[in-house]
Amino acid sequence: AAADLECDLLVLGGGPGGYSAAFRAADLGLRVVIVERYATLGGVCLNVGCIPSKALLHVASVIDEARHLARAGVDFGAPKIDLAALRGHKEKIIGKLTGGLAAMAKMRKVTTVRGYGAFVDAHHVEVEETTGAGQQRTGNKKRIAFKKAIIAAGSQALRLPFMPEDPRVLDSSGALELTTLPKRMLILGGGIIGLEMGTVYSTLGARLDVVEMQDGLMPGADRDLVKIWQKMNAGRFDRIMLQTKTVGARATPEGIEVTFAAAQEGGSAPEAQLYDLVLQAVGRAPNGRKIAAEKAGVTVTQRGFIEVDVQMRSNVAHIFAIGDVVGQPMLAHKAVHEAHVAAQVIAGELQGDKALASTAFDARVIPSVAYTDPEVAWVGLTEDQARAQGIKVRKGLFPWTASGRAIANGRDEGCTKLLFDDAPQAHGHGRILGGGIVGTHAGDMIGEIALAIEMGADALDIGKTIHPHPTLGESIGMAAEIAHGSCTDVP
Numbered sequence: 001a002a003a004d005l006e007c008d009l010l011v012l013g014g015g016p017g018g019y020s021a022a023f024r025a026a027d028l029g030l031r032v033v034i035v036e037r038y039a040t041l042g043g044v045c046l047n048v049g050c051i052p053s054k055a056l057l058h059v060a061s062v063i064d065e066a067r068h069l070a071r072a073g074v075d076f077g078a079p080k081i082d083l084a085a086l087r088g089h090k091e092k093i094i095g096k097l098t099g100g101l102a103a104m105a106k107m108r109k110v111t112t113v114r115g116y117g118a119f120v121d122a123h124h125v126e127v128e129e130t131t132g133a134g135q136q137r138t139g140n141k142k143r144i145a146f147k148k149a150i151i152a153a154g155s156q157a158l159r160l161p162f163m164p165e166d167p168r169v170l171d172s173s174g175a176l177e178l179t180t181l182p183k184r185m186l187i188l189g190g191g192i193i194g195l196e197m198g199t200v201y202s203t204l205g206a207r208l209d210v211v212e213m214q215d216g217l218m219p220g221a222d223r224d225l226v227k228i229w230q231k232m233n234a235g236r237f238d239r240i241m242l243q244t245k246t247v248g249a250r251a252t253p254e255g256i257e258v259t260f261a262a263a264q265e266g267g268s269a270p271e272a273q274l275y276d277l278v279l280q281a282v283g284r285a286p287n288g289r290k291i292a293a294e295k296a297g298v299t300v301t302q303r304g305f306i307e308v309d310v311q312m313r314s315n316v317a318h319i320f321a322i323g324d325v326v327g328q329p330m331l332a333h334k335a336v337h338e339a340h341v342a343a344q345v346i347a348g349e350l351q352g353d354k355a356l357a358s359t360a361f362d363a364r365v366i367p368s369v370a371y372t373d374p375e376v377a378w379v380g381l382t383e384d385q386a387r388a389q390g391i392k393v394r395k396g397l398f399p400w401t402a403s404g405r406a407i408a409n410g411r412d413e414g415c416t417k418l419l420f421d422d423a424p425q426a427h428g429h430g431r432i433l434g435g436g437i438v439g440t441h442a443g444d445m446i447g448e449i450a451l452a453i454e455m456g457a458d459a460l461d462i463g464k465t466i467h468p469h470p471t472l473g474e475s476i477g478m479a480a481e482i483a484h485g486s487c488t489d490v491p
């Protein structure tokens with residue numbers, strides 16, 4: 001059949017990966033079409049992820065800060081919470097950003113086709129039009145021909161198979177809707193997403209239980225940092241159930257009854273509990289198996305990931321993939337960087353520009369942030385990972401009890417930790433391998449450590465860089481000085 005539309009580059013999915021790739025490719029002169037099933041661009045990140053969660057976390061952190069201030073003699077009293085207005089506030093923020101994206105697409109003459117896209121062959125997709133706020137299909141179909149394609153279909157929340165269909169069982173998107181304030185809430189999965197949403201609900205009044213299969217919360221983060229986070233957050237939780245599996249759930253009029261089992265043989269399991277609300281935050285599954293990729297010859301793994309090379313190219317030379325659908329970490333900033341690589345390679349190949357065509361993804365590290373209270377941010381190797389890899393490290397640990405600014409803020413529980421290569425051949429000048437921060441604004445500061453890793457900085461480079469006083473960022477310089485052994489100011 002003849003195509004209804006032709007383009008140089010078809011981008012399947014309009015999330016941070018998809019729109020970033022489309023915009024970069026359009027800026028480089030290509031005719032670009034984005035296919036997106038939802039009414040707005042922005043994907044999970046803008047609509048039901050990064051941005052709405054941070055809008056709510058900001059509100060929670062202001063409430064928490066106000067509570068801290070009572071100790072400084074300023075008491076605002078209990079907050080009055082109008083849930084509908086709070087939802088409206090969040091929606092307005094999303095609208096501002098997705099509206100901005102639509103304008104940027106228009107400015108660049110990027111065509112957006114609304115509908116559910118699936119490959120027909122290696123040079124065509126068929127898009128079934130969708131309508132409304134969700135993804136109801138109308139049956140109208142369009143065929144789009146492309147020279148090159150980028151798959152940016154993202155991911156969606158995993159559900160445990162035995163969880164009942166019940167309005168009291170939510171995934172992260174449902175939790176962001178904030179329709180009720182539960183008294184007792186179970187966070188299923190102690191990763192970033194679960195703990196962020198738990199922070200919002202507990203600040204608004206819920207008591208939390210959290211259940212996690214692994215032996216610690218925030219798997220992947222440095223244990224020294226998590227220990228501090230857990231101590232500061234002890235008051236939010238009734239139970240932190242580690243090395244525990246959720247094995248069953250039943251909807252009753254009184255609540256959702258959840259049963260647990262020890263994750264390891266011989267371990268003990270807590271008794272069944274009743275909850276007003278259960279948040280499933282047990283991970284996300286890539287959408288790779290839902291786009292008929294096999295019709296284009298693109299290999300998709302059993303779990304739904306698409307394997308790519310450093311240019312973000314799939315096994316089919318003119319079809320690329322980026323973002324959550326290509327693997328961990330499933331983070332927006334990773335998707336955006338991959339998007340720029342794919343767009344540049346494609347533009348270079350279509351236009352015979354060798355320099356662009358040789359672009360590759362070679363980020364050394366990708367930072368992670370839990371925007372909880374306090375925040376936890378980390379990048380590069382953790383101490384446990386270094387040990388597991390047999391790498392000898394020199395560490396610098398700066399406790400914020402020695403930071404003037406943290407003390408002035410009344411928030412000196414934080415800690416900044418840096419790890420440097422201590423191999424004998426480094427002669428005490430080993431490069432930075434990783435770092436992490438727990439404390440207020442940790443996420444805003446982790447970029448400096450990522451930059452130091454990318455630049456191959458050593459402890460002297462960071463320690464002798466003058467950081468402004470009094471800032472929390474000084475803690476990075478101080479941690480480096482401690483690692484170098486040249487610090488005299490800290491107890």
Ligand code: FAD
Pocket residue numbers: 012013014015016017018035036037038042043044045046048049050051053115116117118152153154155172173193287290291322323324325330331332333334335371
């Ligand atoms: P997505 O954002 O998933 O976009 C994919 C798009 O493709 C979607 O819009 C989807 O509708 C569309 N699509 C899929 N299949 C089709 C099809 N067949 N036809 C048409 N359209 C299709 N990351 C961070 O970096 N920082 C954070 O603070 C953060 N917070 C988060 C909080 C929550 C609650 C969640 C759930 C995620 C969070 N993330 C965060 C992760 C982040 O949202 C994702 O990593 C990011 O959105 C991935 O971008 P993407 O472009 O790969 O995919």
